[in-house]
Amino acid sequence: MIAAACLVAVVATCAALVLTLYRLAVGPDTVDRILALDTLVINAIALIVVAGVWYGTAMYFEAALLFAMVGFLTTVALCKFLLRGNVIE
């Protein structure tokens, strides 16, 4: 049952990734692309968590945590660059 749910979740998350990639490619603005990158990271975290449940190992947890942190830093750095033209002043 869990394996079936994981399969459905992986398919749904991959569909979400494709939609996000569409916005990343099309997105009329730089800010749209930053938002798409942020959502891409969120979807990747979900994929990693589902993989951890599917394979029954807790090893993937650290990867998900690192993705969450790096994704946040990336988004803030990109926004900061757009706002000020510089990341660290």
Add this chain to the structure above:
Amino acid sequence: MLFLAEAIVALLILIGAFFLLVGSIGLAKLPDLMRRLHGPSKASTLGIGAMLIASMVYFTAVHGDLSIHEILITFFLFITAPVTAQMIAKAHFLAERRAGRLALPPTGTPAGWATFDPCQADASAEEDRREAEARTDTA
């Protein structure tokens, strides 16, 4: 008991996947950035939240070892999601300077919106006032 735990895990994973898909559909489909911001916030709170609860229930009930470190990710995402959304909205308004400023509702005070630098807000308020005067003059 084990069946119940597995059913809860499966249900939570499906809920999480549903909200992730909804968030990304919203991101791809909605017309402008301020509306697009709504979708991913649902994905990062409800979607990831449900999946991490599923992971916690799975490792605790099915594998039998207490697993609460997923709370770390939940906590981190719940703290950072508003910061991210605010930064993106701010970058959006400052990127499309004049059009974005005119799309904002008036503040009702002499000062402009605090998102813009104080001097820039004053200058823009002055600019808008002059433009309004010019419009009434021609009318």
